[in-house]
Amino acid sequence: MATTSERPVALGNAWTRWFRHGDGLFAAIVALFSVLVVGLVFAVGVVTYLGSAEARAQFGAGFFTGIDWNPIETSIQAVTFGAWPAVRGTLLTSLIAVTLAAPVGIGIGIYLSELCPRSIRQPLSFMVELLAAIPSVIYGLWGVLVLLPFFTDVLANPIADSLGTIIPALAQPVGTGRGIIATGMILALMILPTISAITRDVLAVVPNTQREVMLALGATRWEVIWGAVLPYSRAGIVGGIMLGLGRALGETMAAVMIVGNTARISDSWFQPATTAASQIASELTNATSPLHESALIYLALTLFAITLTLNLAARILVAQLSRGAASSRF
Amino acid sequence: MSLRTGAPPNYARRRIIDRIMRALTVVATATAVVPLVLILGYVLVVGGSGLSVSFFTETYQAPLMGDFTDPTLVDPAVGAPEGGANPDDPYADLDLGALTGATPAEPTDGHGSIDLSQVSSGGGVLHGIVGTLLVTLVGLLLALPVGLLAGVFLAEYDNNWLATATRFCTDVLSGAPSIVIGVVAYILIVQQTRTFSGLAGSIAIALLMVPTITRTTEEILRLVPQTVREAAMGLGAPTWYTTFTVVIPTALTGIVTGVLLAFARGAGETAPLILTVLGNNTLSVNMLAPIAALPLLAYRYTESPFPTEIQLAWSTSFVLVVLVLFINIALRLATRSRLRGR
Numbered sequence: 001m002a003t004t005s006e007r008p009v010a011l012g013n014a015w016t017r018w019f020r021h022g023d024g025l026f027a028a029i030v031a032l033f034s035v036l037v038v039g040l041v042f043a044v045g046v047v048t049y050l051g052s053a054e055a056r057a058q059f060g061a062g063f064f065t066g067i068d069w070n071p072i073e074t075s076i077q078a079v080t081f082g083a084w085p086a087v088r089g090t091l092l093t094s095l096i097a098v099t100l101a102a103p104v105g106i107g108i109g110i111y112l113s114e115l116c117p118r119s120i121r122q123p124l125s126f127m128v129e130l131l132a133a134i135p136s137v138i139y140g141l142w143g144v145l146v147l148l149p150f151f152t153d154v155l156a157n158p159i160a161d162s163l164g165t166i167i168p169a170l171a172q173p174v175g176t177g178r179g180i181i182a183t184g185m186i187l188a189l190m191i192l193p194t195i196s197a198i199t200r201d202v203l204a205v206v207p208n209t210q211r212e213v214m215l216a217l218g219a220t221r222w223e224v225i226w227g228a229v230l231p232y233s234r235a236g237i238v239g240g241i242m243l244g245l246g247r248a249l250g251e252t253m254a255a256v257m258i259v260g261n262t263a264r265i266s267d268s269w270f271q272p273a274t275t276a277a278s279q280i281a282s283e284l285t286n287a288t289s290p291l292h293e294s295a296l297i298y299l300a301l302t303l304f305a306i307t308l309t310l311n312l313a314a315r316i317l318v319a320q321l322s323r324g325a326a327s328s329r330f
Numbered sequence: 331m332s333l334r335t336g337a338p339p340n341y342a343r344r345r346i347i348d349r350i351m352r353a354l355t356v357v358a359t360a361t362a363v364v365p366l367v368l369i370l371g372y373v374l375v376v377g378g379s380g381l382s383v384s385f386f387t388e389t390y391q392a393p394l395m396g397d398f399t400d401p402t403l404v405d406p407a408v409g410a411p412e413g414g415a416n417p418d419d420p421y422a423d424l425d426l427g428a429l430t431g432a433t434p435a436e437p438t439d440g441h442g443s444i445d446l447s448q449v450s451s452g453g454g455v456l457h458g459i460v461g462t463l464l465v466t467l468v469g470l471l472l473a474l475p476v477g478l479l480a481g482v483f484l485a486e487y488d489n490n491w492l493a494t495a496t497r498f499c500t501d502v503l504s505g506a507p508s509i510v511i512g513v514v515a516y517i518l519i520v521q522q523t524r525t526f527s528g529l530a531g532s533i534a535i536a537l538l539m540v541p542t543i544t545r546t547t548e549e550i551l552r553l554v555p556q557t558v559r560e561a562a563m564g565l566g567a568p569t570w571y572t573t574f575t576v577v578i579p580t581a582l583t584g585i586v587t588g589v590l591l592a593f594a595r596g597a598g599e600t601a602p603l604i605l606t607v608l609g610n611n612t613l614s615v616n617m618l619a620p621i622a623a624l625p626l627l628a629y630r631y632t633e634s635p636f637p638t639e640i641q642l643a644w645s646t647s648f649v650l651v652v653l654v655l656f657i658n659i660a661l662r663l664a665t666r667s668r669l670r671g672r
Binding site for chain 1: 338344345347348351352354355356357358359361362363365366368369370372373475476479480482483484486487492493495496498499500501502503505506507508509510511512513514516517518526537540541544568569570571573594595597598599600601604605608625628629632633640643644647650651654655658662
């Protein structure tokens with residue numbers, strides 16, 4: 001972290017100091033733009049809050065537990081909006097993603113920061129970060145055209161035929177493979193760089209004395225990592241996982257292309273489902289009524305509130321550890 | 331009892347655990363690198379193979395208007411070949427050629443359907459390239475002043491509550507799902523103006539670019555040595571003059587690459603565009619109307635039943651990936667040379 005900026009020694013009175021040389025004006029202008037950035041965040045919150053007023057008034061908190069999502073009135077079903085299919089899909093895909101990505105991401109962080117030869121550390125870090133730079137629509141495209149066929153043949157069908165006979169969540173029908181598990185796998189890939197980069201950064205600020213003490217006691221490299229390095233940075237790693245979770249919850253394109261966009265609850269996780277983000281993306285532009293629109297905006301408000309909370313918690317955890325030195329980029 | 335000089339008794343077991351766990355971290359790293367190579371490989375190879383001049387110079391062309399592989403199979407004067415027509419097909423007598431200007435393909439399975447892999451279409455993504463450039467550039471113009479000046483504030487006026495709040499808000503903005511930003515732009519602009527527009531997309535993209543530009547600007551400005559600022563101030567320059575004539579020019583390369591990075595991210599954003607820009611099959615430069623964009627084309631063509639359009643999706647991804655790779659590698663090189671130079 002760089003220095004605190006030192007102001008020139010004050011000559012003359014406060015008026016001269018602040019306004020005569022234009023510095024006061026300058027400070028006011030740049031501060032104004034900072035306020036604008038803060039205002040943008042408030043605007044996002046306020047706009048989604050106001051936009052969802054109708055749905056909030058009609059459904060209240062029961063919105064999240066309602067299981068029926070019927071935008072169009074039919075002879076057998078009235079128009080009703082229940083977000084449980086979307087909430088369930090969002091939670092399941094994100095949990096699968098985090099379960100898959102957390103151990104791998106932490107492993108990458110450990111390798112990059114502790115074990116990897118110095119010469120390949122930079123290129124490897126860069127490659128992992130590149131995963132974060134690829135536009136999400138390309139993950140979706142690759143997921144649909146390359147991963148899904150492979151996933152259906154090699155993973156989904158064999159699993160559904162064997163384990164699926166015991167566990168209903170893994171049962172047939174697999175169909176095209178579009179569903180919660182495939183989406184979770186793609187999301188895992190997309191949040192890997194977040195988790196691994198933050199793990200690497202928080203491991204890098206662990207003082208060397210921690211490692212040296214363990215080594216002096218005769219510990220192996222892994223015992224040093226497990227006994228001295230990881231406990232020291234536990235809070236930061238948890239923060240990284242939370243940031244990854246935040247990304248997975250809000251990721252839209254991969255979900256909208258792979259999850260199947262069906263607001264229905266199936267027993268099997270191989271079956272098409274929906275997530276909050278993909279429901280917004282696929283329905284908002286063709287919303288059938290103001291209430292439909294409002295319900296989708298309610299989902300957006302919820303997503304924003306959840307990611308804001310996760311970000312706040314994660315940043316507090318990461319900042320506690322690195323004292324603002326590292327990992328401010330994510 | 332003599333002093334033990336060898337390894338402790340449990341050392342063999344501990345060493346095996348050590349080996350296994352270290353190997354697992356290597357496996358973990360491979361787990362990330364392999365998909366990256368696969369994704370980039372597919373996009374570069376499959377997408378690159380579909381590149382042609384017409385890809386960059388033509389706009390959307392409906393697949394059925396192309397030339398079929400063997401136009402001699404059906405002679406409209408004679409009618410459908412023996413056994414090819416389905417007696418239940420109400421459109422068996424329909425002269426598709428007269429309607430579309432093309433020759434109908436041979437019904438491949440006797441049910442009057444067309445073998446989709448036989449359908450060829452030319453066409454390119456010029457409209458998408460133009461649309462993405464317009465939407466992203468206008469977004470960049472909107473985001474640039476806000477991001478730059480807020481970044482200057484964070485770097486030059488550190489340690490106050492506003493700086494803390496701004497930092498937190500940039501984190502929240504960059505962590506917020508892009509679809510939520512799209513929803514905001516949809517409510518504020520699309521609903522108010524009652525039309526999807528390129529401008530609404532630009533505003534959504536700008537919202538997503540602001541945090542990136544702010545944080546890169548701050549980090550780069552912090553790398554400018556304090557002595558440089560002090561030298562300027564020692565000559566009697568006020569802070570604003572120092573900032574604009576000394577600090578920012580010193581950090582200009584870094585700022586430019588940071589802005590390029592924001593541009594690359596903005597160009598690849600898809601979710602907010604679905605809600606704001608909507609897409610367009612023709613070449614349009616009207617920012618107040620729906621406009622095409624590359625990521626939207628990649629998204630829509632992925633769901634297409636026509637192999638030629640799927641090929642277009644790959645090639646569109648190729649353009650996006652090359653843009654992202656190029657800018658990221660440029661940023662990498664610029665950062666490295668700056669750090670080494672000091």
